[in-house]
Amino acid sequence: MPDSSTSLTTSNQSSDESLALSCSSGDNSAFDVLFHRYAEQVRLFLLSKSWFKNDDQYIDELVEQSFVVLWQCLKANKFESKGDGSFRKWLFSICHLECFKQDSNRANLPKTTSTLFPASFVDIPVPARKQAEPEDESLHNEQINEQLKEVLSKLTPKEQRLMQMVADRVKYEDILKDPEFREYKSVDSIKKKIYRIRKRFNKS
Amino acid sequence: MAKDKNKCEKYELAITDYILGEEMDITREELLNHLATCDNCQKDLTNWRETYAAMRNKAYMEKPETKKKYQEMLERIKSSSCEKVPGKDVNINTKIGAPAGVIWRYLATNGWINVDELPKKTNLNKEIVHEAIGWLGKEGKILMTEEKQTTYVCLADHERKNAQMQE
Numbered sequence: 001m002p003d004s005s006t007s008l009t010t011s012n013q014s015s016d017e018s019l020a021l022s023c024s025s026g027d028n029s030a031f032d033v034l035f036h037r038y039a040e041q042v043r044l045f046l047l048s049k050s051w052f053k054n055d056d057q058y059i060d061e062l063v064e065q066s067f068v069v070l071w072q073c074l075k076a077n078k079f080e081s082k083g084d085g086s087f088r089k090w091l092f093s094i095c096h097l098e099c100f101k102q103d104s105n106r107a108n109l110p111k112t113t114s115t116l117f118p119a120s121f122v123d124i125p126v127p128a129r130k131q132a133e134p135e136d137e138s139l140h141n142e143q144i145n146e147q148l149k150e151v152l153s154k155l156t157p158k159e160q161r162l163m164q165m166v167a168d169r170v171k172y173e174d175i176l177k178d179p180e181f182r183e184y185k186s187v188d189s190i191k192k193k194i195y196r197i198r199k200r201f202n203k204s
Numbered sequence: 205m206a207k208d209k210n211k212c213e214k215y216e217l218a219i220t221d222y223i224l225g226e227e228m229d230i231t232r233e234e235l236l237n238h239l240a241t242c243d244n245c246q247k248d249l250t251n252w253r254e255t256y257a258a259m260r261n262k263a264y265m266e267k268p269e270t271k272k273k274y275q276e277m278l279e280r281i282k283s284s285s286c287e288k289v290p291g292k293d294v295n296i297n298t299k300i301g302a303p304a305g306v307i308w309r310y311l312a313t314n315g316w317i318n319v320d321e322l323p324k325k326t327n328l329n330k331e332i333v334h335e336a337i338g339w340l341g342k343e344g345k346i347l348m349t350e351e352k353q354t355t356y357v358c359l360a361d362h363e364r365k366n367a368q369m370q371e
Contacts, residue, residue, distance in 0.1 A: 028282060031281075031282065032278060035278050035281070039265075039274055040261065040262075040265045043261055043264075043265065044257060044258060044261040047257050047260070047261055048254065048257050053257070054225065056264060060273065060277070063277070064277050064280065064281060067277075067278075067281045068281050068284045071281050071282065071284060072284065072285075140254075141254070141258065144254050144255060144258045145258050145262070147255075148255060148258050148259060148262065163259065164263060166224065166256075166259070167256075167259040167260050167262065167263035167264075168263055169224075169225070169260070171226065172226055191217060191220065191221065191226075192217070194220060194224075195216065195217055195220050198220060198252055198255065199216075201251065201252075201255045202248065202251050202252075
């Protein structure tokens with residue numbers, strides 16, 4: 001029996017497809033590697049897709065449900081490797097379907113395959129990007145993540161802290177109360193600061 | 205051109221607020237009307253929506269409590285049973301919990317009883333009675349004895365007291 005730490009190291013360097021096949025043939029540690037490799041990306045994908053994007057707990061439930069389906073499909077030998085990238089494509093298709101199914105359930109909507117946005121959940125619509133394949137969307141999200149890292153690294157520590165608060169959904173009013181930001185005298189000045197920072201994201 | 209830029213700044217500030225869930229200085233209708241005619245602001249909304257989602261996700265995933273939560277999630281996923289059998293999902297509370305309540309109420313006014321008699325006494329089918337007995341047993345609400353392959357159940361003392369208090 002191989003040493004588990006060696007096996008995990010090997011697994012960490014393995015391709016998604018070989019890990020998926022290993023998991024199907026009984027190596028559960030391969031699933032651990034896939035989970036840790038994809039959990040964050042899957043969450044971002046679901047966060048972007050779901051109609052309930054403001055509910056963190058619900059998004060976590062979607063992540064869990066998507067991975068449960070993945071686990072069950074792998075254990076039922078349903079994954080067929082069709083070369084590099086085939087696992088990723090398959091995984092995000094699962095997430096896409098689970099998101100639609102769970103959102104429809106939660107919103108009490110009939111389960112149809114229609115991808116139309118239900119009228120009761122009309123967010124401000126933006127037709128800027130055409131409907132993309134789930135896999136392409138996940139790759140697009142990865143690019144955004146990379147840009148985000150780059151821009152954040154160029155911010156001053158104080159600006160980073162401000163954006164951290166924004167990401168943690170701290171309200172303008174509460175940011176104002178933080179002693180570190182006492183130079184901002186009003187909600188308006190905080191708002192403009194965030195606006196100027198976010199324009200840097202657009203430029204990157 | 206500069207005039208257009210200034211005009212858009214008002215909407216871009218509103219877009220910032222909108223995505224952050226803050227109150228906007230303009231109405232939603234005003235923003236929608238502008239978006240319908242301004243490609244740049246549409247792009248700005250898309251970009252900010254995507255960037256903010258990525259920021260939120262990154263911040264959330266880096267929290268120690270999230271890491272712990274996801275480790276526990278992984279364990280739950282791996283302990284989930286394999287492939288789901290096709291069919292309608294069953295609400296366990298309705299299917300077993302409610303009949304368990306019926307049996308509990310029956311036992312509250314009666315003493316020891318042969319489990320095989322419960323279907324007739326409660327108008328529940330035999331299979332449901334056995335599932336409900338399992339439910340009550342797991343919750344420590346009943347006592348159970350066996351004699352010559354016959355099982356008897358009775359409400360536990362503390363439950364009987366609860367029942368009397370409810371009366």
